[in-house]
Amino acid sequence: MRKLLFQSLFRQPFTEQAPSPDEAALSELATAVGRAARRRLGRSLSIREVDAGSCNGCELEIHALNNAYYDVERFGLRFVASPRHADVLMVTGPVTQNMRAALERTYQAVPDPKWVVAIGDCARDGGCFAGSYAVVGGVGAVVPVDLHIPGCPPTPTAMLKGLLALLERVDNGSVTP
Amino acid sequence: MPSLLDRILEGRQIQQRRPWPRAVVGAHLWKFVANELAQGRLNLLGLWGEPSTVHMAIMEEGTAEIAIVSLDCPDHAYPSVGLHHPPALRLERAANDLFGLSAEGLPDTRPWLDHGNWGMRFPLGDRVSALPQPAPYRFLPVQGDGMHQIAVGPVHAGIIEPGHFRFTASGETVVRLEQRLGYAHKGIEGLMAGADLDRAVQLAGRVSGDSTVAYAYAFSKAAEAALELVVPDRAVWLRALLAELERLANHLGDIGAICNDASFALMHAHCSVLRESVLRAANTAFGHRLMRDVIVPGGVARDLNDEGKATIQATLDNIRLRFPALVELYDNTASLQDRTVDTGVLKPALARQYAAGGYVGRGSGRSFDARRTLAYPPYDGLRFEVPVLNEGDVNARVWIRVREVEQSLSLIDQMLDRLPKGPLRTPAGRQAEVREGMAVVEGFRGDVLVWLRLRDGRIERCHLRDPSWFQWPLLEAAIENNIVADFPLCNKSFNCSYSGQDL
Numbered sequence: 163m164r165k166l167l168f169q170s171l172f173r174q175p176f177t178e179q180a181p182s183p184d185e186a187a188l189s190e191l192a193t194a195v196g197r198a199a200r201r202r203l204g205r206s207l208s209i210r211e212v213d214a215g216s217c218n219g220c221e222l223e224i225h226a227l228n229n230a231y232y233d234v235e236r237f238g239l240r241f242v243a244s245p246r247h248a249d250v251l252m253v254t255g256p257v258t259q260n261m262r263a264a265l266e267r268t269y270q271a272v273p274d275p276k277w278v279v280a281i282g283d284c285a286r287d288g289g290c291f292a293g294s295y296a297v298v299g300g301v302g303a304v305v306p307v308d309l310h311i312p313g314c315p316p317t318p319t320a321m322l323k324g325l326l327a328l329l330e331r332v333d334n335g336s337v338t339p
Numbered sequence: 340m341p342s343l344l345d346r347i348l349e350g351r352q353i354q355q356r357r358p359w360p361r362a363v364v365g366a367h368l369w370k371f372v373a374n375e376l377a378q379g380r381l382n383l384l385g386l387w388g389e390p391s392t393v394h395m396a397i398m399e400e401g402t403a404e405i406a407i408v409s410l411d412c413p414d415h416a417y418p419s420v421g422l423h424h425p426p427a428l429r430l431e432r433a434a435n436d437l438f439g440l441s442a443e444g445l446p447d448t449r450p451w452l453d454h455g456n457w458g459m460r461f462p463l464g465d466r467v468s469a470l471p472q473p474a475p476y477r478f479l480p481v482q483g484d485g486m487h488q489i490a491v492g493p494v495h496a497g498i499i500e501p502g503h504f505r506f507t508a509s510g511e512t513v514v515r516l517e518q519r520l521g522y523a524h525k526g527i528e529g530l531m532a533g534a535d536l537d538r539a540v541q542l543a544g545r546v547s548g549d550s551t552v553a554y555a556y557a558f559s560k561a562a563e564a565a566l567e568l569v570v571p572d573r574a575v576w577l578r579a580l581l582a583e584l585e586r587l588a589n590h591l592g593d594i595g596a597i598c599n600d601a602s603f604a605l606m607h608a609h610c611s612v613l614r615e616s617v618l619r620a621a622n623t624a625f626g627h628r629l630m631r632d633v634i635v636p637g638g639v640a641r642d643l644n645d646e647g648k649a650t651i652q653a654t655l656d657n658i659r660l661r662f663p664a665l666v667e668l669y670d671n672t673a674s675l676q677d678r679t680v681d682t683g684v685l686k687p688a689l690a691r692q693y694a695a696g697g698y699v700g701r702g703s704g705r706s707f708d709a710r711r712t713l714a715y716p717p718y719d720g721l722r723f724e725v726p727v728l729n730e731g732d733v734n735a736r737v738w739i740r741v742r743e744v745e746q747s748l749s750l751i752d753q754m755l756d757r758l759p760k761g762p763l764r765t766p767a768g769r770q771a772e773v774r775e776g777m778a779v780v781e782g783f784r785g786d787v788l789v790w791l792r793l794r795d796g797r798i799e800r801c802h803l804r805d806p807s808w809f810q811w812p813l814l815e816a817a818i819e820n821n822i823v824a825d826f827p828l829c830n831k832s833f834n835c836s837y838s839g840q841d842l
């Protein structure tokens with residue numbers, strides 16, 4: 163009974179749903195990300211996420227990257243627990259004054275070579291929180307940003323695209339950490 | 340017999356009545372209210388400041404009547420409510436940080452949101468320059484043999500919001516957890532001041548991203564109360580539809596994430612797929628996966644067409660097909676139950692004292708649900724149950740979510756069936772005079788409260804109170820005597836918002 167349940171639970175998403183066009187595009191995109199990641203960094207790319215005072219909307223969509231639809235791990239993109247294991251720092255939020263020091267320290271803890279990806283509209287320049295006494299106003303004001311992915315929040319697909327763009331640039335040598 | 344609130348308000352000058360009365364009281368009556376809160380005859384819904392006034396929203400236990408009492412404090416001091424009623428503690432610390440209003444007698448005067456990084460003090464009151472050397476934050480002292488401390492955060496190992504947890508443990512057992520929050524403080528209430536309604540509702544929708552619908556909903560209702568705007572029927576129903584979709588997506592995500600923190604990744608994988616299906620349906624139906632910026636003062640900014648309706652319907656059908664098997668799996672997996680049953684118990688008395696909302700309150704015997712208790716339309720005309728359990732453990736908070744998923748499915752069905760036709764929005768117009776309004780809306784996490792005052796069509800003051808204010812402190816209590824390793828599980832079962840309380 164248990165086994166049956168497990169099997170049917172496992173099978174359904176793959177067998178019953180014909181991929182819609184956007185899903186096909188998605189898997190093509192994800193494969194491309196995987197290829198670029200492998201070329202540059204061997205087998206995987208480790209990402210450390212830092213919430214620098216986001217509204218938590220961006221976190222929800224970063225979480226979605228790990229669900230079965232996007233499943234970024236199959237392409238070697240991995241979220242890691244420690245900045246010391248990371249190649250990429252993924253930062254959300256307008257950077258609050260209260261998170262500035264923690265962000266700086268986390269950045270310093272990431273070994274070279276490293277890249278910073280700023281996620282979301284408010285991570286660019288503070289977005290709708292710009293001008294507040296409590297906000298630094300964008301990730302770039304605290305640590306050097308290699309790539310910004312816009313959106314409020316960006317969709318998981320937009321984030322995958324963004325990571326691909328970063329990897330291409332890294333490959334072409336136009337980004338030197 | 341007149342109600343307690345009637346007696347409190349009797350003979351007072353009522354400043355506003357939309358939709359609940361606000362009265363200016365003297366220090367004597369203020370203290371009386373604090374005492375009634377402590378006795379459990381009133382519930383504290385919120386406490387917030389203005390440069391020289393402090394406000395308190397209260398609800399009578401039993402009748403669920405609501406009122407706001409305000410105390411003028413020209414010398415920036417008022418009698419502490421937290422002294423008698425601990426749920427007010429953090430709110431009073433925050434009011435001091437933001438406005439420089441000091442609560443006399445407050446047992447804990449450490450700053451809360453102000454970490455000494457703003458370059459000033461009292462940013463929303465009479466600003467003064469920052470202390471040259473802010474005192475280091477002093478965590479509560481711990482005494483005893485063999486105690487050790489574990490400090491976690493603000494940057495955590497997972498993809499979660501920033502906050503600091505200081506555990507004191509004896510061996511594996513947590514003796515005390517102390518939270519330090521405020522890292523996500525963005526100064527939203529400061530940004531609100533002077534904003535027009537369009538910008539203000541956008542800001543409200545970014546207080547806590549997972550509750551963007553609930554916040555835009557509560558803000559809009561407060562603004563409409565102030566302006567006496569009548570929202571068209573279709574918009575009234577669409578808003579509730581949006582709110583239920585948000586609840587559905589979040590509960591599905593939470594159920595999976597809680598099981599994941601009990602090392603049962605299978606549930607997580609399947610619940611995430613269902614959550615994703617709701618977000619995709621939302622995107623098709625309303626143009627945004629989190630349904631952000633759809634609810635606006637006066638109505639909604641976009642309509643639901645037939646394609647959107649069909650997509651939502653298909654998504655519900657699919658969830659109905661798959662969810663029961665997951666519930667059965669949860670119920671029948673002994674190793675999982677072993678982690679969630681009797682873990683992180685929140686006693687009903689504490690939930691009642693803190694007037695905790697959402698699954699935290701309803702998992703510990705407190706039946707309040709703004710949709711039912713305050714019965715705002717269209718919920719007054721819809722069939723649904725409010726699940727309540729008394730166990731107060733992680734398991735109870737999972738089951739409340741499970742039952743609420745089922746209720747939301749049924750509610751959305753009813754709404755799609757009965758969705759009225761008609762216009763989507765009533766223009767707000769421009770009111771030169773001063774207007775105030777308040778609203779309480781049931782978000783997935785609990786009741787979101789918004790109070791605002793408009794002057795010349797712009798925000799003069801807007802306060803947004805997240806349900807987490809009354810849930811975070813209870814997590815400190817619930818984790819006591821649990822093992823440190825169960826903290827992530829307990830924390831996830833509460834799923835409080837950092838951004839929502841930090842603001």
Ligand code: SF4
Nearest residue numbers: 216217219282283284
């Ligand atoms: S970009 Fe938008 S969703 Fe992301 S943290 Fe900022 S306000 Fe929230």
